[in-house]
Amino acid sequence: MTKAIEIENLEFSYATSDGGRVLALTNIDLSIESGEFVSILGPSGCGKSTLLYLMGGFISYENGRILSHGNQVTGPGPDRGIVFQQFALFPWRTVLRNVTYGLEKQGVAKAARIERAMRLIKEVGLSGFENSYPSQLSGGMRQRAAIARTLAVDPDILLMDEPFGALDAQTRGVMQEQLLRIWDATGKTIVFVTHDVREAVYLSQRVVMMSKRPGTIKEIVQTNFDKANDVEADEQFNRAVSYVSSQVRSEYASMEAS
Numbered sequence: 247m248t249k250a251i252e253i254e255n256l257e258f259s260y261a262t263s264d265g266g267r268v269l270a271l272t273n274i275d276l277s278i279e280s281g282e283f284v285s286i287l288g289p290s291g292c293g294k295s296t297l298l299y300l301m302g303g304f305i306s307y308e309n310g311r312i313l314s315h316g317n318q319v320t321g322p323g324p325d326r327g328i329v330f331q332q333f334a335l336f337p338w339r340t341v342l343r344n345v346t347y348g349l350e351k352q353g354v355a356k357a358a359r360i361e362r363a364m365r366l367i368k369e370v371g372l373s374g375f376e377n378s379y380p381s382q383l384s385g386g387m388r389q390r391a392a393i394a395r396t397l398a399v400d401p402d403i404l405l406m407d408e409p410f411g412a413l414d415a416q417t418r419g420v421m422q423e424q425l426l427r428i429w430d431a432t433g434k435t436i437v438f439v440t441h442d443v444r445e446a447v448y449l450s451q452r453v454v455m456m457s458k459r460p461g462t463i464k465e466i467v468q469t470n471f472d473k474a475n476d477v478e479a480d481e482q483f484n485r486a487v488s489y490v491s492s493q494v495r496s497e498y499a500s501m502e503a504s
C-alpha cells in the first residue's frame with residue numbers, strides 16, 4: 247500500500263525582502279501511513295505550518311521530495327484538504343452554501359451536493375444551522391462548518407493548522423472528541439499542527455516533535471495507546487504528556503540560550 251505522505255530530505259527557505267533567505271526547514275524525512283493521525287508539535291516559528299503548507303502544495307519547494315499517495319506534490323490536489331485556524335469560511339455564504347462550495351466547483355449536481363452537505367453538517371453537529379451565516383455562529387461552530395466544508399470534497403488527507411487554537415478550553419475539548427469520532431468513522435489521514443502538548447498526545451497516534459528553527463524532526467513519539475476512558479487519570483497518557491512537554495521546554499530553553 248502506498249503511504250499517504252512521504253517526505254524525503256526536504257529543505258525549505260523563504261526569500262526575504264532584502265534578497266536573502268531564511269532557512270525554515272532542513273533534513274525533513276517523514277512517512278505517514280494512510281489512515282494515520284499524526285500531530286506536528288514544536289516551538290513557535292519552528293516551521294510547523296510551513297511543513298503543512300508544503301504537504302498541501304500551497305507553497306513550492308526545490309530541495310527534496312514530497313509524495314502524496316505516491317505522486318509528487320506539485321500543487322494543491324483533491325486528495326488533500328486543509329483546515330486553518332481562522333477565516334476559512336466565506337462570510338457571504340450560509341453554512342450549507344459554504345459546505346457545498348467545493349462540490350459546486352467539481353460540478354456535482356445540486357441535489358447530490360445538498361444531500362452530501364446536509365449529511366456532513368449533521369455529522370459535525372450543526373443540524374439546524376444550515377441557513378445561518380458564519381457571523382451568526384460561535385467560533386466552535388464556525389470551525390465545525392469549516393471541517394464539514396473540507397470533508398465535502400472527500401480528501402483522503404486532512405491537513406489541520408491549529409484548528410482549535412482560537413477556541414476556549416471547553417469548546418476545544420468538545421471539538422477534539424468530535425474530530426476523533428469523524429476520524430474513526432471516515433478513516434481519513436490526519437496531519438494536525440498544534441503547539442498544545444496534551445492535544446497532540448490525546449489526539450494522535452504519533453507526535454512528530456520538531457526542533458527550533460531551522461526546523462528538523464527531533465523525535466517521533468508513539469502515542470498510540472488506548473485513550474478511550476478517563477485519559478486524565480491514565481498513567482501512560484500522563485507520562486507521555488510530561489515527556490513530550492519536557493522535550494518542548496528544552497527546545498524553548500535552547501532558543502533563549504542562542
Ligand code: ADP
Nearest residue numbers: 260268270289290291292293294295296297459
Ligand atoms: P510555526 O508554524 O512553527 O510557528 P512557521 O512555519 O509559521 O512556524 O514559520 C517558520 C519560520 O519561517 C519562522 O521563523 C517564520 O518567521 C519564517 N516565515 C514564515 N513565513 C514566512 C514568509 N512568508 N517569509 C519569510 N519568512 C517566513
